[in-house]
Amino acid sequence: MDSVQKQDLRRPRIHEAGRLSTYQPPTLATLQRLLWVRRSAAMSHVNEVWPNLFLGDAYTARDKNQLMQLRITHIVNAAAGKFQVDTGAKFYRGMPLEYYGIEADDNPFFDLSVYFLPVARYIRTALNAPQGRVLVHCAMGVSRSATLVLAFLMICENLTLVEAIQKVQAHRDICPNSGFLRQLQVLDNRLGRETGRL
Numbered sequence: 737m738d739s740v741q742k743q744d745l746r747r748p749r750i751h752e753a754g755r756l757s758t759y760q761p762p763t764l765a766t767l768q769r770l771l772w773v774r775r776s777a778a779m780s781h782v783n784e785v786w787p788n789l790f791l792g793d794a795y796t797a798r799d800k801n802q803l804m805q806l807r808i809t810h811i812v813n814a815a816a817g818k819f820q821v822d823t824g825a826k827f828y829r830g831m832p833l834e835y836y837g838i839e840a841d842d843n844p845f846f847d848l849s850v851y852f853l854p855v856a857r858y859i860r861t862a863l864n865a866p867q868g869r870v871l872v873h874c875a876m877g878v879s880r881s882a883t884l885v886l887a888f889l890m891i892c893e894n895l896t897l898v899e900a901i902q903k904v905q906a907h908r909d910i911c912p913n914s915g916f917l918r919q920l921q922v923l924d925n926r927l928g929r930e931t932g933r934l
Contacts, residue, residue: 759933783908788869793877794821810862812872813837814880844915852887859888882910897924
């Protein structure tokens with residue numbers, strides 16, 4: 737697998753000196769508490785969780801009018817497939833957007849980590865495009881798609897797992913399953929070693 741430290745994916749950190757040099761990777765219990773303690777006031781179908789990056793559900797993905805109103809240019813479907821959120825490129829034919837589908841199960845034993853780097857690259861490229869606006873969704877917009885957004889923030893924006901969760905939760909309630917949280921922990925530890933914060 738390619739190194740997640742690719743310079744073409746990262747943005748420089750402006751406030752690097754403010755970070756503590758002794759980062760302690762969070763335990764699974766700590767992450768689960770973090771996800772339940774800070775809950776947003778209201779749940780909606782879609783939320784902008786990072787500039788021009790939206791996290792949403794199947795309802796949003798199927799609402800072509802709302803996609804046009806949000807000026808979405810790229811869609812990542814983390815629940816692609818016939819028996820899940822079966823949209824696909826054909827569903828969006830005639831619309832000015834690009835589609836990326838992943839047939840992921842919201843199951844703690846599903847290995848979503850194999851998609852972390854490809855999806856992060858896709859989102860980074862999309863956000864770098866003129867007027868690029870990305871919707872990442874699954875069925876509910878809280879587990880599979882949220883996990884991919886967290887991985888993007890960690891890989892491309894150099895956030896720790898805790899920082900990424902806090903950024904997203906400021907705008908949307910999320911709840912990745914325990915298996916996905918463990919996969920994000922592995923990513924957090926690997927990035928921590930590569931960047932020297934561990």
